[in-house]
Structure formats: C-alpha cells, structure tokens
Amino acid sequence: MLKILFKNRIDTDTMSGGDSIQMYNTKRELEKLGVKVDVTFSPQKSSRGYDIVHVFNIMRPFEATLAINEAKRNNVKIVFSSIYWDFSEYNSIGRDSKFHSLLSDNLSEFSVEKLKDIVRFYNGNINKLELFKYIVSDYKNTLSHVDLFLPNSIGEGELIRNKILSDARYSPIYNAVDADKFKLLSISKNRKGSILAARIDPRKNILSLVKAIKKYPLDIYGKVAENHQEYFKEIKENSSSLVSFKGFLDSSLLPEIYNKYIFHIMPSWLETPGLSQLEAAACGCNIITSNRGSTNEYFGNMATYCDPSSIESISDALHFALDNMKTPKEMSEFILDTYIWKNTAEQTLSAYKMILGD
Structure with missing residues (x-):
C-alpha cells in the first residue's frame, strides 16, 4: 500500500482555507483508491516509512522549508501542492494598505513572507535556530529539492517556472467540488x-x-x-x-x-x-x-x-x-x-506513481 504524509501549515485547522479544503477532500478520495494518507501540521514530523511527503501551500515558506528539509534528510520523495499565483498587480494597485504596497514594491514576494514569518513565529513554540537558518536561506534553492509540483492549473505551473524555478517539474491537479453537495436542487x-x-x-x-x-x-x-x-x-x-x-x-x-x-x-x-x-x-x-x-x-x-x-x-x-x-x-x-474530487485524487495518484517510477 502506498503511504503518503500530508504536511500543511500549523494553523490549518484553526484558519481553514482553500488549501485545507483541497487537502481533506483529496485525502478522502485517495483513501478510496487504496492509498494510506496521514495528515500532520507539524512540519518536522518524521517521514520515515512513507513513500512520499506531500506539502501544501508555497506561500507559507517557513513551514514548507522545514517539511522539505526533513523529507530530504530521510530520502523521501517530495511533491508540493503550490497553491501559488502572482500578486504583483494586486499588491501595486488593489491593496488598501499603503504599507503592504510599499513592502511589495521594494522587496521580493518571499522576502515579504519571511518578514511575516518572523512576526508569526518568533514568540511561538518554535526552535529559534531553525527560524534563523530559514531567514538566511534561499527559499528558491530549498524548492529546487521538490521532486514534483502539483499546481492547480497549467498556468500556475508555468508561473512557477517563470518566477521561481525555470526547470520545475509539474503535473496540474485541478480543484474540484463535492458532487454530493453542490448540484442542482x-x-x-x-x-x-x-x-x-x-x-x-x-x-x-x-x-x-x-x-x-x-x-x-x-x-x-x-x-x-x-x-x-x-x-x-x-x-x-x-x-x-x-x-x-x-x-x-x-x-x-x-x-x-x-x-x-x-x-x-x-x-x-x-x-x-x-x-x-x-x-x-x-x-x-x-x-x-x-x-x-x-x-x-x-x-x-x-x-x-x-x-x-x-x-x-x-x-x-x-x-x-x-x-x-x-x-x-x-x-x-x-x-x-x-471538476470533482474523485478526478483530483486520480490525477494526484498518477503524479505519485510518476515520481516513484511505477
């Protein structure tokens, strides 16, 4: 049986979002296909014994860095549901905060995220050495260790290649709806x-x-x-x-x-x-x-x-x-x-098999 470890941001269950909806629905449908899926919000949880670590949300770089480095130490394959897009137009024109616009106009997007992470984690129950190592690291270099990105569209995959890693491997995994709930009444x-x-x-x-x-x-x-x-x-x-x-x-x-x-x-x-x-x-x-x-x-x-x-x-x-x-x-x-979650899970399983050589 294929064993997968899902890793998402530490506040996934207290601040639900599109990434958590995608994660839980994909888990449910993968399990119907015979895949063993465990979920953790602890980025450094050991991945020993798993075939793949599946990380979510590229815009939470501290947790992603910890998760990628942990999997790399244990020689476990890494896939990444990036959930990424280019916010530059919104940051320049659409934001109502001049402070945020100023930051975005003068710093790279991941530098801004590092500042957010300092505020988010510095006073928390986090190893300060790990936080410092992340702050001085090159996030794009960390992302180069991902075996396969799973963007929600071809457009998102190409954006990753244009803005982050020119040689990124990706396989699009389309978002979906719960067909039992969302239908004509x-x-x-x-x-x-x-x-x-x-x-x-x-x-x-x-x-x-x-x-x-x-x-x-x-x-x-x-x-x-x-x-x-x-x-x-x-x-x-x-x-x-x-x-x-x-x-x-x-x-x-x-x-x-x-x-x-x-x-x-x-x-x-x-x-x-x-x-x-x-x-x-x-x-x-x-x-x-x-x-x-x-x-x-x-x-x-x-x-x-x-x-x-x-x-x-x-x-x-x-x-x-x-x-x-x-x-x-x-x-x-x-x-x-x-666009139903069954299709999303089948696309995801095909991506897993691709990087495992099955």
Missing part, C-alpha cells in the same frame, strides 16, 4: 439576481463590483476580514439600495443559497479560480469572473470575463452575460463532468 427553477460568496477583502475587488452594478440586485455573503473594516465601510458607502450584505453563511447552507441565483460574480484581482465559483457553477449559476489567473483554463467559454482594473469592463461583462446566459443544467453538468 428543485428550488433552482426560481432563480433571480446575483450573488457573491467570499471573504470581504480588497483582493476580491468588491468595491469596484458595487460601483459597476448600481442598477442590478446583488447579495453579498461573507465575513469581513478583521483588518479590512475601513474597506467594508467604503463598499457600503458606494453601494446602491439593490446591494444587500447578508453576512457570514455556514458552508452547509451554500448549495441551497447558490441554487437561488442566476449569477455568481467575482471580479477578483486574481482567481485560480476560487472554490466558490466552481461550487456556484455546479449549482447552476452563470459565472462572471476575472480574466486574471487561471479562470479561463477552468471555465473556457462557460463563463464571462472582465478586467478587474476597469469598472466599465465589470459592468460590460454583466450586460454581456445577461444576453448570453447558459442554462443551470448546462453549468452544473459542465462542472460535475470535470
């Missing part, structure tokens, strides 16, 4: 309006969206990020009476909510795409999304695209989508024929 016949389900922060570009959608109803579901309360205040000040803020919604209620709407709109500064867009589409929503990131690789001609830097482009995309709607059945079948 009987209520989907009575759809109206538009929804955005996402955490409220500048990366999602919600301020530009409410400026662009003045004449159309929009319901926004999501928690306001703690450090973006001023951004939320600005959003509300620029919203028409047709925009409604619904607050945080438990994920178990999302399938029913998605089935009530015609559109899911997310003009983010970048999307890989977000799981919420795949889930909304599986529930029959037409998709209006950013033309940044790998959205086109996933949706092709099944979505309408906009330029997140242009309010006019976002407005034009909505008008175009209104005239060129897909049926809920078309949207749902497109997603559930392609």
Whole structure:
C-alpha cells in the first residue's frame, strides 16, 4: 500500500482555507483508491516509512522549508501542492494598505513572507535556530529539492517556472467540488439576481463590483476580514439600495443559497479560480469572473470575463452575460463532468506513481 504524509501549515485547522479544503477532500478520495494518507501540521514530523511527503501551500515558506528539509534528510520523495499565483498587480494597485504596497514594491514576494514569518513565529513554540537558518536561506534553492509540483492549473505551473524555478517539474491537479453537495436542487427553477460568496477583502475587488452594478440586485455573503473594516465601510458607502450584505453563511447552507441565483460574480484581482465559483457553477449559476489567473483554463467559454482594473469592463461583462446566459443544467453538468474530487485524487495518484517510477 502506498503511504503518503500530508504536511500543511500549523494553523490549518484553526484558519481553514482553500488549501485545507483541497487537502481533506483529496485525502478522502485517495483513501478510496487504496492509498494510506496521514495528515500532520507539524512540519518536522518524521517521514520515515512513507513513500512520499506531500506539502501544501508555497506561500507559507517557513513551514514548507522545514517539511522539505526533513523529507530530504530521510530520502523521501517530495511533491508540493503550490497553491501559488502572482500578486504583483494586486499588491501595486488593489491593496488598501499603503504599507503592504510599499513592502511589495521594494522587496521580493518571499522576502515579504519571511518578514511575516518572523512576526508569526518568533514568540511561538518554535526552535529559534531553525527560524534563523530559514531567514538566511534561499527559499528558491530549498524548492529546487521538490521532486514534483502539483499546481492547480497549467498556468500556475508555468508561473512557477517563470518566477521561481525555470526547470520545475509539474503535473496540474485541478480543484474540484463535492458532487454530493453542490448540484442542482428543485428550488433552482426560481432563480433571480446575483450573488457573491467570499471573504470581504480588497483582493476580491468588491468595491469596484458595487460601483459597476448600481442598477442590478446583488447579495453579498461573507465575513469581513478583521483588518479590512475601513474597506467594508467604503463598499457600503458606494453601494446602491439593490446591494444587500447578508453576512457570514455556514458552508452547509451554500448549495441551497447558490441554487437561488442566476449569477455568481467575482471580479477578483486574481482567481485560480476560487472554490466558490466552481461550487456556484455546479449549482447552476452563470459565472462572471476575472480574466486574471487561471479562470479561463477552468471555465473556457462557460463563463464571462472582465478586467478587474476597469469598472466599465465589470459592468460590460454583466450586460454581456445577461444576453448570453447558459442554462443551470448546462453549468452544473459542465462542472460535475470535470471538476470533482474523485478526478483530483486520480490525477494526484498518477503524479505519485510518476515520481516513484511505477
């Protein structure tokens, strides 16, 4: 039996995100394929006895460095679900924090992450020598020891080659939805309006969206990020009476909510795409999304695209989508024929076998 050790950031279970959703769903489906999968949030946990260490999230470089070095010492193969994209445009234009923009304009992305890690870990229960060794190390050199990257798209894989390692080996592993939860329901016949389900922060570009959608109803579901309360205040000040803020919604209620709407709109500064867009589409929503990131690789001609830097482009995309709607059945079948976790696990298992020479 193939034995895999998943390693993710130490706060995975207290701060759930796309990486944890991907990790747990992949684990479940790999186990159905006969693979033994253990999960740890301790990057230095021994990998002895495992065939592969599978690391998640390239933008948590301290934990990733510890995990890679540990596997290397034990001569265990390393695969890396990178979950990576280029934030340079967002850092320069989209951020509401001048301090963050200043850092990003003057330091490399991984230098910024090192500063974050110093703040995050210095006073924690972490070996200070290991932290110092990481700070003075070259993260890109550390990443050169990865046997295979598992990006969520070909675009992401090419970005890794262009920005991090020119000779990086990669095999795309596509994100997915839970087909038992996200699907058409009987209520989907009575759809109206538009929804955005996402955490409220500048990366999602919600301020530009409410400026662009003045004449159309929009319901926004999501928690306001703690450090973006001023951004939320600005959003509300620029919203028409047709925009409604619904607050945080438990994920178990999302399938029913998605089935009530015609559109899911997310003009983010970048999307890989977000799981919420795949889930909304599986529930029959037409998709209006950013033309940044790998959205086109996933949706092709099944979505309408906009330029997140242009309010006019976002407005034009909505008008175009209104005239060129897909049926809920078309949207749902497109997603559930392609982007389900069973397929993700099969792609992942093929990648494992590739690096093990099976």
